[in-house]
Amino acid sequence: MKTLSTEILVIGGGAAGLSAAAEAAAAGAKVMVAESDLHLGGQLVKQTHKFFGSKDEYAGTRGFKIANILLNEIDSCRENVEIHTNTTITGFYSEDGTFTAMRGEEKYFHIKAKKTIVATGAQERLIPFPNNDLPGVYGAGAVQTLMNVYGVVPGKRVLMVGAGNIGLIVSYQLMQAGVEVAAVVEAAPRVGGYWVHAAKIRRMGVPILLRHSIRKAVGEQVITGAYITALNDRFEPVGEKKYVDCDIICIAVGLSPTTEILSQAGCKMMYVPQLCGLVAQRDRTMKTSNPDFFTAGDASGIEEASAAMVEGRIAGLSAASDLGYPTEHGKLDEYWGRLQALRSGEAGARICQGLECVLVNRWEDVSNG
Known part of the structure; x- marks a missing residue:
């Protein structure tokens, strides 16, 4: 040896x-x-x-x-x-x-x-939710690698999970590459990243939903959508599930x-x-x-x-x-x-x-x- x-x-x-x-x-x-x-x-x-x-x-x-x-x-x-x-x-x-x-x-x-x-x-940290093993669920680092290293867009419409700096920056980079960001959901009561990053995507019409998280990914062979839900102070789901049309779910939770x-x-x-x-x-x-x-x-x-x-x-x-x-x-x-x-x-x-x-x-x- x-x-x-x-x-x-x-x-x-x-x-x-x-x-x-x-x-x-x-x-x-x-x-x-x-x-x-x-x-x-x-x-x-x-x-x-x-x-x-x-x-x-x-x-x-x-x-x-x-x-x-x-x-x-x-x-x-x-x-x-x-x-x-x-x-x-x-x-x-x-x-x-x-x-x-x-x-x-x-x-x-x-x-x-x-x-x-x-x-x-x-x-990268990941979070558990039904169907999180379907093709179309990415960590934010994987999305950055696809786009910024290999020049490949991962899909057409993304749900971003996490409003820290990584989630906000990758959302903006996705939009620069022509990908639509349906929404950014954040479990915490406030944006975790720098406000300058949040302001850029808000100016482009992207909703940032605080005290929200993903409930379930939807699809048979690939991602076709997702359900999101509001959270209470103990981070428990409350209210009705809302459907988001997307073909990418990007996880940026730390x-x-x-x-x-x-x-x-x-x-x-x-x-x-x-x-x-x-x-x-x-x-x-x-x-x-x-x-x-x-x-x-x-x-x-x-x-x-x-x-x-x-x-x-x-x-x-x-x-x-x-x-x-x-x-x-x-x-x-x-x-x-x-x-x-x-x-x-x-x-x-x-x-x-x-x-x-x-x-x-x-x-x-x-x-x-």
Whole structure:
């Protein structure tokens, strides 16, 4: 069995992983990036909208262009970066510190690394309802992949379930592609995404039905419609079901951090609702309770891609520093300042509440405690 070795293994080639790899490689460390997709960039390559945030995080630039910026940065220090796409890290074995990896469906090999940055992103949440297995029921990420990566429209008329940023943005992208949005239903009493996104689709005549959710998908072989219903304060269905004519049902009800590798590495984990699931405790360097493992991006808590890039920078900088590579004094504080600026709004307050639960000052204090 072939075993590859590297100083720093970055698991995930999205916004956080690419930023981490670029930062560590620029410091002089040898970095290996393992990405399960066929190409690098993660969710960025699907994002055609312009980013908010700050100039440092490419505000005003479309997501797929940010992916190209990060890839160009990787290319500038390519002698220090080894990239493996179509490669899934299938497990970590603490007995000998070995990762198992699968390239495609045939090539199986091992990886050993001195430090590991887990930037595995997130998984889409789904909700149960009758006939949710019919063709025509999509997660929002799948719809974005079809349209923005492959140039394929999934259907003609969509019911969007979820009024967070993803649901609102994908609704607008569907309309840009000529797909009619019948309605957006949201179980909560308010829109969860930025109002600017909601305002764009409302101006185009799309109803956003708060305290509503899907009750049932309709169809024999494919989706031909859906029933929706109002919800009470306890999220229980009330009133009569309403029929919506559609051939697509798009589910955009949130994400959950992908953290299995961190659990396998023995990192101390916590379920934090504000961070949308089970995440690893970490210090200001993004180091977990396992001193050889760092976390960044959605794997550390669901947040905007801008914050994921900064967390990746912190993790890459810190991992390289731990290996003895010289890093610029004060850079860690600079990155934390940028994170705090990104988290200054209403949505950021929720993130900060979650971080209070998982951030530790020093791992020595936790161990002694």
